[in-house]
Amino acid sequence: MRTEKDFLGELQIEKNVLYGIHSKRAMLNFPDKTPFHIEWYKAIGLTKLACYNTYKNFKTAVTQKTTKSPIIFFDDNIITALQKSAQEIADGSYFNHFIIPAIQGGAGTSINMNVNEIISNSALLKLNKNPGEYNIIDPIMHANIYQSTNDVIPTSLKIAVIQLLSELEESINKLRFSTEELEKNNRNNLRIGYTQMQEAVPTTFGKLFSTYSDALSRDWWRVSKCFERIKVVNLGGSAIGTGITVPRYFIMEVISELQQLTKLPITKSENLSDTTANYDSFVEIHATLKSYAVNLEKMANDLRLLASDLSNNIISIPQKQTGSSIMPGKVNPVIPEFAISISHKIYANDVLVSSLCAQGCLELNAYLPVIGHALLESIKLLIAAGNSLQENLFTGLNINKTLAKEKLFKSPAITTALIPYIGYNKAAVLAKEMKNTKSTISEANKKLQFIENEELDKILEIQNLIKAGFSINDLL
Numbered sequence: 001m002r003t004e005k006d007f008l009g010e011l012q013i014e015k016n017v018l019y020g021i022h023s024k025r026a027m028l029n030f031p032d033k034t035p036f037h038i039e040w041y042k043a044i045g046l047t048k049l050a051c052y053n054t055y056k057n058f059k060t061a062v063t064q065k066t067t068k069s070p071i072i073f074f075d076d077n078i079i080t081a082l083q084k085s086a087q088e089i090a091d092g093s094y095f096n097h098f099i100i101p102a103i104q105g106g107a108g109t110s111i112n113m114n115v116n117e118i119i120s121n122s123a124l125l126k127l128n129k130n131p132g133e134y135n136i137i138d139p140i141m142h143a144n145i146y147q148s149t150n151d152v153i154p155t156s157l158k159i160a161v162i163q164l165l166s167e168l169e170e171s172i173n174k175l176r177f178s179t180e181e182l183e184k185n186n187r188n189n190l191r192i193g194y195t196q197m198q199e200a201v202p203t204t205f206g207k208l209f210s211t212y213s214d215a216l217s218r219d220w221w222r223v224s225k226c227f228e229r230i231k232v233v234n235l236g237g238s239a240i241g242t243g244i245t246v247p248r249y250f251i252m253e254v255i256s257e258l259q260q261l262t263k264l265p266i267t268k269s270e271n272l273s274d275t276t277a278n279y280d281s282f283v284e285i286h287a288t289l290k291s292y293a294v295n296l297e298k299m300a301n302d303l304r305l306l307a308s309d310l311s312n313n314i315i316s317i318p319q320k321q322t323g324s325s326i327m328p329g330k331v332n333p334v335i336p337e338f339a340i341s342i343s344h345k346i347y348a349n350d351v352l353v354s355s356l357c358a359q360g361c362l363e364l365n366a367y368l369p370v371i372g373h374a375l376l377e378s379i380k381l382l383i384a385a386g387n388s389l390q391e392n393l394f395t396g397l398n399i400n401k402t403l404a405k406e407k408l409f410k411s412p413a414i415t416t417a418l419i420p421y422i423g424y425n426k427a428a429v430l431a432k433e434m435k436n437t438k439s440t441i442s443e444a445n446k447k448l449q450f451i452e453n454e455e456l457d458k459i460l461e462i463q464n465l466i467k468a469g470f471s472i473n474d475l476l
Contacts, residue, residue, distance in 0.1 A: 002132040018097040018131060020117035020139060026110035032101040036111070037376045041098055043159040044115050045089030047152050047235065048143070050258035051250075052083045055145055057257075058249050074145075078137055081123035094118050102373040107366040108153035116143035146246045146254075148238045150276055150364055155233040155258070155266075157372040161285070162230060162264050164379040169223050171386040172292070176216035178394035179299075183209035188462050191314065191404040192411050199413040202465045205399055212299050219292040226285045231266050233258075234275035240363035241273030279357040279365055282375055286353045289378045293346035296385055300336035300343075303393065307333060314404050318396035335393045342385040349374040409460070410434070414441045417459060420470050422450045 001012045004021035011021045059073040074082075088094065097118050100110045116139035121131035123143075129136055137143070187206035192199050235258060236251035238244050243251050255268040269275035306315040323332035352374050356367040365371070408414055412431035419427050433444040445456055458464065 002130075004132055004134075013132065016131060018094055018118045018121040019099055019114055020121065020132065020134075022110065022113035022139065023099050023117055026104065026106070026114070027099045027101075030101050030104040030110070032103045034102040034373070036098060036100060036102045037160065037373065037380075038092060038095055039160040039164060040111075040157055040372060040376060041095055041115070042090050042092050043156040043163070044111070044152065045086050045091070046159060046261050047156045047258060048115065048119060048147075049083060049086035049090060050235070050254055050261050051145065051147055051152070052079060052086055053261075054250055054254040054257045055079065056083075057253065058247060061249060074142060077127065078123070078142060081126040081137065082119060082143060084126060085119040085122040088122065089115065089118065094122060102369065104369050105366070106369075107149060107364060108368050108372075109149045111153055111369060112144070112147075112149040113139060116140065119143040146236075146238075146250045150239050151234045151237045151241075151272075154276070154279075154368055154372075155235040157368070157375075158230050158233055158266070159258075159262055159264065160372075160376060161379065162227060162266070164376065164383070165223060165226055165230075165285075168379055168383050168386075169220060171383045171390075172216055172220045172223060175386045175390040175394070176213055176220060178390050179209050179213040179216060182206075182394065182397065183213055186399060186401075188466070189399060189401045189404065190408050190462060190465065192408050192413050199411045201413055201416045202408055204466055205401075205404070207466070208302070212295075215295040215298070219288075219295055222288045222291060226288055227265070229281045229284050231264070232269045232275055232281070233266050234269050234272045236268070237272030237276050241269075241271070241276035243272065273363065277360060277363050277365070279360060279368070279371060282371055283354050283357050286350050286375055286378060289375075289382060290346055290350045292382055293343040293378075293385075296339050296382070296389065297343035300339040300389065300393075303397070304333045304336035304340075312403065312407070314400055314407070316398040316400065317393055320392055335388055339385045339389055342381045345381060346378050349378045409440050409442070410438070414460070417465055418451065418456075420475060421455070421459065426450050 002015050003010055004013050004024075006021050006025075008025075011024050013020060013024060055074075056076075056079050059079070062069050062071060063073070098114050100114045104110055120134065120137045120139045120143045123137050124131060124133055127136065183206050185206075186209060187204060189205045191203060191205050191208070193201045193203035193207075233255060234241055236243060236246055236254050238246050255266065259266055303315060303317060305311060307313060307317045317333060317335070319331045320334055321331070323330035323334075353371055356371050357365065359365065359367055412434045415427040415431040415434070418430065422430075430441070430444055430448060430450060433439070433448060434441060437444065439447075441460070442453070442456065445451060446453065451459075
């Protein structure tokens with residue numbers, strides 16, 4: 001064991017761990033097991049690396065200008081050790097030493113200090129020193145140089161979000177391509193269209209899948225616009241965006257350094273105080289995620305219904321796993337259920353993000369850890385939902401075209417197509433006859449003789465049923 005001190009007192013820390021007293025206190029204060037997102041952790045490593053690189057450049061600029069600098073800079077070997085440790089965190093190393101849960105208080109200070117302690121102690125090891133020898137490399141004086149929790153942690157969150165949004169874009173496009181393929185392949189396959197879960201009018205499976213592909217196109221467009229909303233960061237703003245304790249050189253250069261490291265189009269806020277205090281961009285982005293979740297639920301619910309025994313299995317979805325521990329041969333629509341469950345988790349997260357972003361008080365929002373956790377969770381869940389729908393539902397989905405067509409021509413819904421020719425009232429009589437006698441439209445019309453059989457056959461040809469509206473020539 002080693003003894004570490006802060007202004008509150010002392011704690012015993014395991015000898016070889018890379019976390020320290022600040023992390024241990026937070027772990028004891030927040031006894032939760034919700035894991036922190038590694039994507040955010042790795043982004044913090046990149047942000048810290050940008051800070052150390054900028055610090056090194058600042059040191060060079062000052063020492064070239066004067067031999068009597070009022071600033072006592074770190075030795076180059078310490079800067080190099082800090083840079084290497086930050087890069088390792090950006091690569092995901094030492095995550096087992098990050099002991100802070102996702103649900104916490106303190107605006108992210110515990111997150112920042114856990115990373116600072118990991119960086120300090122891993123840097124000490126690189127210099128053949130022991131963890132905890134903070135007189136050589138200190139978590140605050142060295143690892144946190146010219147930084148604040150309030151600029152490093154939200155900046156890192158935005159990096160993680162942008163990276164995951166790119167993955168989400170790709171996932172949406174894959175799903176959209178699958179729906180477009182189904183739309184193309186089923187353009188002329190007839191089915192009954194439903195309103196309020198009642199048989200309504202003739203349509204096609206192609207039309208159904210076109211509604212999905214168009215909705216997904218809008219989702220892709222909305223997600224693509226999120227990058228503009230979140231690319232503005234406050235790194236260099238220090239505690240509340242005023243840049244207090246930070247050299248002007250650092251404020252002006254650190255974001256350019258971060259751009260080079262991340263290869264992302266992030267930009268410095270024109271008002272660092274605004275970007276520190278206000279999180280409405282997170283609310284806007286999560287609203288876009290909620291819109292996508294709504295569309296996923298609609299699609300999953302539709303296909304679950306059409307594949308159910310209630311609908312005579314007009315659609316057959318891939319059988320992925322045994323459905324019951326007691327009912328032999330039962331296979332459940334687990335993929336649609338997975339997507340629907342995720343959608344409702346997104347709705348819940350949306351309320352959380354909106355309400356906690358509104359809880360920002362004066363210069364800062366204390367709830368960034370939970371806001372960030374929910375935002376990253378929602379993106380990752382939507383990636384999972386979209387990928388599973390594409391791979392496990394839309395791929396391998398089969399349509400019983402014959403059964404769907406038979407159902408349509410036995411459904412009173414088909415009589416809607418005759419309204420321009422025989423009027424609503426006669427069409428209603430024809431529909432009633434079909435319903436009472438369980439007959440097809442042709443059989444019912446032969447009995448009632450509302451329209452010539454040849455003309456009826458022409459009206460019921462697929463190209464006439466699916467075209468947009470009718471013209472005067474159609475009635476002549």
